[in-house]
Amino acid sequence: MGETGGGSPAPYNYPRFDDYVASGEDRADEAAFWASPRAGQRAPDLTLTRLGDGGGVRLSDLWRSRPVVLEFGSFT
């Protein structure tokens, strides 16, 4: 495990939470949130997979006719 705030960047799918914090990636991810589009700007239009049927969903197809709430998460 590296020093606090040092070390090499953890991969996106990091295997260990303590290594992720030790590498300073948690702070980098907070910075990424603030660097992401602000209120009033265009939202990134990307494609996700629908868990129900495996089909692709383009976000702009969702927000074309109504507002969309996107909650991001995992088990924890």
Next chain:
Amino acid sequence: MFVYTREAHPGENVAHHASIEDKLACARMLRNETGIGREILVDELAGTVHRAYGLMPNMTWVIARGGTVAYKADWTSAANVEAFLERFMGARGEHRPGTAPVMYATQQVEFRYPDRKRFMQRLARNGPRAVAEFEKAQQLWAQRATT
């Protein structure tokens, strides 16, 4: 919509994703265990959508009709989102003779009260390693606070 990203606290029972099949399997397990009724959308293995929207583990974004960011929060408070939607939709739908709504932006902080017991239960569900690594991370955060 619920966007399934990466496991924030991987452990023996719910590990980090090594393949898209892993990721889809974890998303199904989450749906079956928690009974999330909303549609679940799964990001790519590399986290393309998660990266574009800011990489925090429990964010909520509201995108207005047409694709403008209306709300973004680095932590999800259902009550806060609902209150925002009520104000936002109400203002957009309101008709006042002789004027029209003009959008403006705010930035503010809010407070939350973590449910520590529930969080620790979720960590334990992921596995003992997830609990131990979170405890180590707390020590690292404490070290940072003193340097």
